[in-house]
Amino acid sequence: MGNLLPLIIQLLSGAVGGNLAGSLIKKLNLGALGNSIAGIVGGGLGGQLLGLLGVGATGVATSGGGGMDIGSIIGSIAGGGVGGGVLMAIVGLIKNALAPKK
Numbered sequence: 001m002g003n004l005l006p007l008i009i010q011l012l013s014g015a016v017g018g019n020l021a022g023s024l025i026k027k028l029n030l031g032a033l034g035n036s037i038a039g040i041v042g043g044g045l046g047g048q049l050l051g052l053l054g055v056g057a058t059g060v061a062t063s064g065g066g067g068m069d070i071g072s073i074i075g076s077i078a079g080g081g082v083g084g085g086v087l088m089a090i091v092g093l094i095k096n097a098l099a100p101k102k
Contacts, residue, residue: 005068006047006051006068006072006073006076007044007047009047009073009076009077009080010043010044010046010047010048010076010077010079010080010083011040011043011044011080012043012080013043013047013076013077013078013079013080013081013084014039014040014041014042014043014044014046014047014080014081014083014084014087015035015036015039015040015043015084016039016081016084017039017042017043017080017081017082017083017084017085017088018035018036018037018038018039018040018042018043018084018085018087018088019032019035019036019039020081020085021035021039021084021085021086021088021089022034022035022088022092025089025092027092027096028088028089028092028093028095028096029092030088030091030092030095034088034091035088038084038087038088038091038092039084039085039087039088040084041084041087042083042084042085042086042087042088043079043080043081043083043084044080044083045083045087046079046080046082046083046084046086046087047076047079047080047083049079049083050075050078050079050083051079
């Protein structure tokens with residue numbers, strides 16, 4: 001479960017980030033379910049991208065206790081939240097661009 005915990009944190013943070021972005025940017029809001037789904041996907045992608053860059057959580061404890069350190073947890077939350085908000089905004093922009101003009 002060592003490598004699964006950062007992913008779970010990223011997905012949950014992504015859902016929160018997607019819904020927060022949707023509430024702040026009303027024009028791009030996809031509704032609660034749409035914001036959550038886009039946020040979850042974006043959270044997973046954002047967190048993994050940061051991990052590849054060496055910024056996010058690696059799931060390796062520095063304290064030797066077998067768990068994640070606080071830096072890894074914060075990295076997972078930040079990467080997931082930002083990734084979720086960004087992907088939700090991108091999906092909202094695409095949805096608005098494809099919507100029929102009134």
